[in-house]
Amino acid sequence: MxxxxxxxxxxxxxxxxxxxxxxxxxxxxxxxxxxxxxxxxxxxxxxxxxxxxxxxxxxxxxxxxxxxxxxxxxxxxxxxxxxxxxxxxxxxxxxxxxxxxxxxxxxxxxxxxxxxxxxxxxxxxxxxxxxxxxxxxxxxxSSSVGAGSGGPGPAEKATPYVVSGQVVDSSGKPVAGAEVFADNQLLYNSNLTAVTDGNGYYSIELPPLATTWNMGGYYNLSSGDKELQIELESVTDKPFAGNTGAIRNFIMRPETSIGELYIYSDISDYFSESDIILTVTPIVAGKEGKPITTRGYNFPGGFGLQELPAGGTYKITAQYAPEGETPQPALVRVRYTKEYKESTVFTFSSFVAGIERAEIEVKR
Structure with a gap:
């Protein structure tokens, strides 16, 4: 009935x-x-x-x-x-x-x-x-939600039968493309969803029902063949009545970042990056860990490695080694720095939310 x-x-x-x-x-x-x-x-x-x-x-x-x-x-x-x-x-x-x-x-x-x-x-x-x-x-x-606030600001005001807000990362930067959903507590499997815009904003119109709503959301982080689904953290984690509306902001705190290492050949000494063998050694508490020696590979966006945990410090060396030839030492540098060396140390820096990257140039 x-x-x-x-x-x-x-x-x-x-x-x-x-x-x-x-x-x-x-x-x-x-x-x-x-x-x-x-x-x-x-x-x-x-x-x-x-x-x-x-x-x-x-x-x-x-x-x-x-x-x-x-x-x-x-x-x-x-x-x-x-x-x-x-x-x-x-x-x-x-x-x-x-x-x-x-x-x-x-x-x-x-x-x-x-x-x-x-x-x-x-x-x-x-x-x-x-x-x-x-x-x-x-x-x-213009939306009245405070940019980058990650929480309700003084200019925010709830609108009946509307829930809106902003998604930011842990540093306060807006997150575009996050999916936010309003969960109807009265009717099963009747969620309403929205995707955040370029400034991290979303807005969902609610039907005029006598019910309460809970908010949630997630962000799909893709890099090459890897994909992480990161659950959004609600700043105000409590239900609200549809007739009052609500402001609900979220923070995306990725537990894991993907480290992308991009490899480039020196522009004055061009060769195929696939001719390079890389040795990457993690440095933990000032001590070198177990090295990783491998050729790079192509992935969406570039050439290099995607298998390194982000957030660490690494030493890198390289060899020029076309298939069938004896490997020869090569020189490396962090991209756009001045001096090539037999080895160099690098760290990852934030590229977009959940992805960190580093760029290395190699010269024969």
Whole structure:
């Protein structure tokens, strides 16, 4: 009986929403207090989602836009963020992470139209919808979540039936592409999810149910053939009622970092990196540990080794050893430093969350 009432409620809400949208003869989009003017095609509402011409909205939000006609794909890029949408596809990507769309990009009025809320919220903006008479207004504004705070700030205010927040790493840097979910404590297997944008922000709209919600999330860290799923740590780990909404921020604390060692040949002495045999020796408490001697290998992004625990100090030596030839000593240096030596010491430095890297040049 209860499930029937809930199903009926959602049917009514959907019908009411569609009826309201059908009655709206005009759709206005307001960005930071200024109404956007669409010259090529006007915004439309389909299946409860506002669609707008892709180039206008991307450029208004500060993106550089690229259209791939052969793939029927639009890409918007700006600092730390890339959004990619494909015509008639219900999947998009945000910084390489796949995200589901309620309404796919499509042709309308001879223009390529994309979902407004998806693009806006994944670029760190809040979106609100209102209808008055025959006019529907969508208002886009900067998110009120404090950047890099990792916790509620003085400017934050919860919105009924909305949970939002930010994901940062342990140093306070925003984490893009993390998946955050709201777990409905009343109905089984009815989680709602969102993916953080380039500034680490997310926002989830909650249905108007008398229930409480718990928040969680994770981040998939990939490097070559290795993948780690890192659970997000909630700053405020307690349930909340949907009618009050909530601000829930998270911290990503990777327990393990992947160490990537990149090997380059000296530009004035070019040779194939695969002709090099490396000996890498860990240094612990000032003492040398067991050395690792191996040839490097190709992995996504470069050539070298991915098998070293990050965070340590290492000594490295090299030999020039094409297959079938007698190995000859080679010189090494940390990339872009001044002097080549028979051996050098290096440490890894942070590249992105959960991945550390070091770069070594080798010269015959």
């Amino acid at each position: 209860f499930m029937a009432v809930v199903a009926g409620f959602f049917t009514f809400m959907t019908f009411a929403q569609q009826t309201t949208h059908a009655a709206a003869a005009e759709v206005r989009v307001v960005l930071n207090g200024k109404q956007l003017q669409f010259e090529q095609a006007e915004p439309v509402i389909q299946d409860g989602r506002v669609l707008v011409p892709f180039r206008k909205i991307f450029e208004a939000l500060g993106f550089q836009v690229k259209w791939n006609s052969s793939l029927q794909q639009v890409t918007g890029t700006k600092a730390g963020l890339e959004i990619e949408l494909t015509m008639n596809s219900s999947k998009a990507t945000v910084n390489g992470k796949s995200v589901s769309l309620d309404v796919p990009p499509q042709m309308n009025q001879n223009s390529t139209m994309v979902p407004l809320r998806f693009v806006s919220e994944n670029s760190g903006n809040s979106v609100s919808f209102s209808t008055k008479g025959s006019v529907s207004t969508i208002t886009i504004g």
